[in-house]
Structure formats: structure tokens, C-alpha cells
Amino acid sequence: MFFGRSVEMPRWPPDAPVRDGESFDFIIVGAGSAGAVLASRLSEVSEWRVLLLEAGGDPPIESVVPGLLGSLEHSRVDWNYSSVNDGWTAQAQRRRGRVSLPRGRMLGGTSSLNSMMYVRGNPADYNRWARKGFEGWDWESVFPYFLKSENLQDENLNNDPKYSPYHNTKGPMKVTVQESIDPNVVEKWDVLLDSLDEIGIKRIVDYNGPDQFGVSKCYFSHSAPPGVRSSTAQAFLAPAADRTNLFVLKNAFAKRVLIDDDREARGVEVEVDGEVLQFFAEKEVIVSAGALNNPKLLMASGIGPAKEVKKLGVEVCADLPVGYNLQDHLLVPIFFTGAPTKHIDEANYGPKVSLDYFPFPRLTGFFSVHNRARPELQLISYYFNQSSPLLQAAVNRSLNYDDEVVDSVEDESYKHEIFMLALVLLHPKSRGKVTVTSLDQAVPPQVYLGYLSQRDDLRLVLAGIDKLLQLTTTRYFRSVQSRLLRVDLPDCDNQHDYLGAVYWECYVRHMARSLWHQAGTCAMGRVLDAALRVRGLQRLRVVDASVMPALPSGNTNAPVIMMAERMADVIKKEYNEL
Numbered sequence: 001m002f003f004g005r006s007v008e009m010p011r012w013p014p015d016a017p018v019r020d021g022e023s024f025d026f027i028i029v030g031a032g033s034a035g036a037v038l039a040s041r042l043s044e045v046s047e048w049r050v051l052l053l054e055a056g057g058d059p060p061i062e063s064v065v066p067g068l069l070g071s072l073e074h075s076r077v078d079w080n081y082s083s084v085n086d087g088w089t090a091q092a093q094r095r096r097g098r099v100s101l102p103r104g105r106m107l108g109g110t111s112s113l114n115s116m117m118y119v120r121g122n123p124a125d126y127n128r129w130a131r132k133g134f135e136g137w138d139w140e141s142v143f144p145y146f147l148k149s150e151n152l153q154d155e156n157l158n159n160d161p162k163y164s165p166y167h168n169t170k171g172p173m174k175v176t177v178q179e180s181i182d183p184n185v186v187e188k189w190d191v192l193l194d195s196l197d198e199i200g201i202k203r204i205v206d207y208n209g210p211d212q213f214g215v216s217k218c219y220f221s222h223s224a225p226p227g228v229r230s231s232t233a234q235a236f237l238a239p240a241a242d243r244t245n246l247f248v249l250k251n252a253f254a255k256r257v258l259i260d261d262d263r264e265a266r267g268v269e270v271e272v273d274g275e276v277l278q279f280f281a282e283k284e285v286i287v288s289a290g291a292l293n294n295p296k297l298l299m300a301s302g303i304g305p306a307k308e309v310k311k312l313g314v315e316v317c318a319d320l321p322v323g324y325n326l327q328d329h330l331l332v333p334i335f336f337t338g339a340p341t342k343h344i345d346e347a348n349y350g351p352k353v354s355l356d357y358f359p360f361p362r363l364t365g366f367f368s369v370h371n372r373a374r375p376e377l378q379l380i381s382y383y384f385n386q387s388s389p390l391l392q393a394a395v396n397r398s399l400n401y402d403d404e405v406v407d408s409v410e411d412e413s414y415k416h417e418i419f420m421l422a423l424v425l426l427h428p429k430s431r432g433k434v435t436v437t438s439l440d441q442a443v444p445p446q447v448y449l450g451y452l453s454q455r456d457d458l459r460l461v462l463a464g465i466d467k468l469l470q471l472t473t474t475r476y477f478r479s480v481q482s483r484l485l486r487v488d489l490p491d492c493d494n495q496h497d498y499l500g501a502v503y504w505e506c507y508v509r510h511m512a513r514s515l516w517h518q519a520g521t522c523a524m525g526r527v528l529d530a531a532l533r534v535r536g537l538q539r540l541r542v543v544d545a546s547v548m549p550a551l552p553s554g555n556t557n558a559p560v561i562m563m564a565e566r567m568a569d570v571i572k573k574e575y576n577e578l
């Protein structure tokens with residue numbers, strides 16, 4: 001029993017009794033969103049022996065119970081990375097300019113730690129990939145793989161002929177719509193959806209359905225109550241725990257891919273409990289260590305920008321731009337005041353929150369300020385009752401703003417409810433970079449996010465803010481005399497006219513931070529071919545968020561899972577197993 005709720009932990013696969021020097025058909029590095037799916041799908045072929053190497057261990061209860069996710073960041077199951085201060089953006093972060101970049105270090109990887117929003121992106125995103133020459137990644141080809149993993153547990157959508165063709169009820173990954181046990185939250189969701197509709201951001205039902213433009217309640221990758229996170233560990237590995245051809249080695253840090261003189265990947269060198277072991281792959285090595293960790297593993301194997309690889313004391317095997325092209329969805333919130341509200345569940349002396357759901361009441365949706373055919377901006381809106389302790393958790397702990405920002409928002413929250421509207425730039429032109437300074441396991445990569453280095457990105461966020469400011473003219477917001485909450489940003493407040501153009505630019509730069517969707521550091525085209533094989537080498541693929549040539553219009557977990565689902569079939573076909 002946990003907080004009055006019984007929790008059935010999934011039965012994770014046991015640590016495999018593998019021996020140094022042992023051979024397998026496939027070796028997969030990283031049991032994250034991509035790696036766990038690949039391991040599960042490839043081991044469906046009973047003749048194939050599949051070794052899955054993971055630097056972390058089993059997910060803890062905080063990962064399994066949706067309402068507890070707040071304690072995962074900065075814990076032992078987080079790689080605990082952060083960005084390099086560029087002196088220009090993210091200056092209102094608690095560690096000035098350094099954006100916290102959590103990454104899951106456990107079975108399921110970041111799918112075991114993330115915020116569970118289930119978003120596929122826009123068909124146009126994938127059609128653009130295909131138009132760039134990446135065959136097989138157009139919407140028509142990828143849509144069945146989104147469906148393959150999905151198990152939608154929403155009666156309304158499943159029984160509605162308008163939406164049901166866009167969903168599946170038979171896949172392993174459970175998806176549900178967020179509910180709340182607080183009647184005020186339910187009412188305010190409605191109010192906000194109507195208010196956004198009034199300013200032209202449509203109220204819709206399902207952003208993964210026929211039309212992605214508009215805002216709706218949020219869909220999450222966890223089960224209906226009792227809520228259990230559908231990480232890839234829970235959805236894909238736990239059901240495969242008894243397979244005798246799937247070998248999962250936990251707490252195993254892959255140091256390098258072993259590449260022979262014919263430029264063929266032969267195996268992986270791994271550190272387990274301080275001991276260095278080697279495993280060999282008869283067919284392929286697949287790297288799924290994620291956008292921030294892949295560069296170290298590949299450069300240690302001689303794959304990367306020649307100059308940088310040599311600096312690490314490694315012989316160059318393939319001179320490729322690994323680590324470049326880093327893309328991320330940056331987020332900028334603005335806050336509006338609302339009405340005074342009752343907020344405390346007096347019986348329990350706490351906010352009315354169910355552990356079965358993502359804890360922060362949230363809506364999400366997509367829009368374009370330039371009438372484009374695909375969305376330019378995502379809106380993630382949070383609602384907080386007056387004095388809600390969840391506000392502190394969101395603004396301080398999750399978004400990591402400094403004390404001045406947190407205090408100014410919190411002070412207002414003692415007087416009335418707060419609407420936080422976070423804008424997300426979906427298709428940044430700016431690029432960052434991941435640099436590797438040491439091959440030591442304990443030395444983190446240097447992450448240069450490169451936010452807003454292209455002026456167009458700044459302009460688009462400002463245009464989005466302009467649109468959202470119209471909210472104060474809508475019926476509900478007017479009725480409660482809502483106003484934009486003045487966030488305490490001394491750098492901007494002291495130098496510029498409040499709410500003038502220069503002030504807003506300063507605001508956006510300071511408040512910009514990550515929605516945690518780093519991608520593109522081993523992108524198709526630059527580093528890989530369309531079948532995700534490393535250029536110039538044999539028997540080595542990369543499959544995870546790092547391979548995306550450009551970010552999709554939305555959160556990245558479902559797209560990564562789709563990519564792994566599709567690649568499993570591509571590989572099976574190549575070896576005549578499909």
C-alpha cells in the first residue's frame with residue numbers, strides 16, 4: 001500500500017547470466033524509449049539471441065506511479081545533465097543559464113522518467129523527412145507504427161467513428177486522457193478551452209486525430225486507474241521477461257563499439273561493476289543510448305568529427321558530424337491571474353490530486369500564427385488553484401526557475417488561481433551541439449543548446465506571446481479581471497519599458513528553457529542513411545531520438561517508439577524474418 005493505494009510493480013526482466021566473450025545475434029545499447037522496443041520486437045524471432053545493455057537498473061516506484069514523477073529528476077535514475085551557460089538565454093534558471101537536462105538511467109530510459117504526454121506530431125513532419133530523401137519515413141508509412149504500439153483506454157474516442165480510425169486498442173502501450181478529482185479543475189479546463197477558442201485557438205477533442213490544430217485535454221502514456229506508467233520497460237520489456245532468447249544486462253555501461261579493420265561492427269565493450277567485458281554480435285550492433293549519450297559512445301568508437309575524436313586519443317574510423325545538429329523544443333511560460341478559489345481538500349489537508357494521473361492539471365494543443373499548414377507552436381497550459389502547492393512544484397522544481405521568478409508567481413498565487421501558459425517552439429531554426437571532453441563515464445557531455453541563435457525563432461515566440469495576451473479580452477478572463485502576472489526579472493525590469501518590445505525580447509531570452517526533447521545529434525542524412533545505418537560502416541545502426549533529421553510537431557516519446565517499431569520490421573525484413 002502506498003498513500004492508500006496498492007501498487008503492483010511490473011515484473012522487470014532479470015539480470016541475464018551472460019559471460020565475457022559471449023556472442024549474440026544483436027546487441028542493443030540502451031534500454032530506453034527506442035532500445036526497449038527494439039529488444040522486445042527483435043526477440044520475437046525465437047532463433048535470434050538479443051542482448052540489451054543498460055547503464056541503469058529497474059525503475060523505482062516513483063516511475064511506475066504517474067502522480068509521483070516529481071521526485072525522479074536529480075535522483076539516482078537520472079543522468080543529471082545540464083546545458084552550458086551561453087550567457088544569453090535561460091538566465092532566469094536557478095543555475096543561471098544552465099538548463100537542467102534530465103535523462104532516464106534505468107530500464108525504459110527517459111520513457112520511465114518523462115511527463116508521459118502522448119503526442120505523435122503532424123503528418124507534414126514525416127512527409128518532409130521523406131521529401132528530403134529518407135525513404136520509408138513518410139506519414140503513410142509511419143502511421144501504422146504509431147498504431148502498433150498504442151492501447152487507447154478512452155471509451156469516448158474508441159466508440160466515436162470520427163476518431164477511432166486514428167487509434168488502436170490492442171498495442172502494448174496504454175494511453176489515457178487526463179482526469180481530475182477536483183471539480184474546480186474540471187470546470188477551469190472547460191473555461192480555458194472556451195477562452196482559447198475565443199481567441200482563435202480551436203477547442204478540439206483529439207490532437208492525435210484528424211486535425212492537430214487546436215487544444216484539448218492531454219493524453220498520457222499510462223493506464224486508466226489504477227494508473228501505471230506505460231514506459232517502454234513496462235509495456236515492452238516486462239511482457240518479454242520470460243523469453244529465453246532475450247538477455248538484459250543492467251548497470252552495464254557501454255564504453256565503445258568494437259569495429260574491425262573492415263569497418264564492420266563486431267561487438268561492444270562494457271563496464272559492469274568496474275570490470276570490463278566484451279560481447280560480440282553475429283548480425284548487428286544497434287546504438288540507442290539517446291541524443292545526449294550517443295556522441296560519447298560513438299566517438300569512443302572512432303566515429304565522429306575527426307578532429308574531436310583524435311583529441312580524445314581515439315583512432316578515427318569514420319569522420320562524421322556526430323554531436324552537431326542538436327535540436328530541442330524550447331519553452332517559454334507566461335502567467336495570468338484568475339479568480340480566488342477554494343483549493344484544499346480539508347479531509348486530507350492537501351490538494352485534490354490523484355496519484356493515478358499526471359499531477360499538474362494540463363491541456364495541450366497546437367497552432368500557427370502565420371496560417372501555416374502545420375503547427376508552429378505548441379501550447380501547454382497548466383491550471384493552479386489559489387495557493388496550490390503544485391505551483392511551487394512546477395515552477396520551482398520542474399521548470400527550475402530562480403527564486404525571484406518563483407516568489408513573484410507564488411505571491412500572486414496566494415490571492416487567486418493562476419493559469420500558466422507555456423509556449424513551445426516546434427520547429428526551431430537554431431541548432432546546438434553536444435561535445436565530448438572525456439571518455440570517462442563520470443564526465444557529462446557538454447551540451448550547447450543554441451537556443452534563439454536564429455532571430456526568426458525569437459520572432460515566432462514573440463508572435464505566439466502576442467496571440468496569448470489576447471486572452472485577457474475573453475469572457476472569463478474579463479469577468480475575473482485577469483491580468484498578466486508580472487514576473488520578477490531584474491535584468492529586464494530595470495533596463496526596459498515594462499511590456500515594450502525590448503522588454504519582451506529580454507523576457508523570452510531569460511525565461512527560455514527546455515521541454516526536454518533533445519534530438520538530431522546523429523541525424524539521418526548527415527550521419528546515417530534512411531535505414532539508420534552509420535555511413536561508411538557495416539552492421540552498425542543508431543535508433544533513437546538522435547536520428548531525427550528535424551523535430552516533429554510535438555513531444556518526442558511516441559515518435560521515437562514509432563521509429564523503433566518500424567526499424568524492428570525493417571531489420572526483420574532484411575533478414576527474411578517477416
Ligand SMILES: Cc1cc2nc3c(=O)[nH]c(=O)nc-3n(C[C@H](O)[C@H](O)[C@H](O)COP(=O)(O)OP(=O)(O)OC[C@H]3O[C@@H](n4cnc5c(N)ncnc54)[C@H](O)[C@@H]3O)c2cc1C
Nearest residue numbers: 030032033034055109110114115116117254544545555557
Ligand atoms: C523530464 C522529461 C519530460 C519529458 N516529457 C515527455 C512527454 O511528456 N512526452 C513525450 O513524448 N516526450 C517527453 N520527453 C522526451 C522523451 O521522453 C524522449 O525524447 C525519449 O524518451 C528519448 O528516447 P531515446 O530512446 O532517444 O533515449 P532514452 O529513452 O533516454 O534512452 C537511452 C537509454 O540508453 C541508456 N544509456 C545511455 N548511455 C549508455 C551507455 N553508454 N551504456 C549503456 N546504456 C546507456 C540510458 O540509461 C537510457 O536508458 C521528456 C523528456 C524528459 C527528460
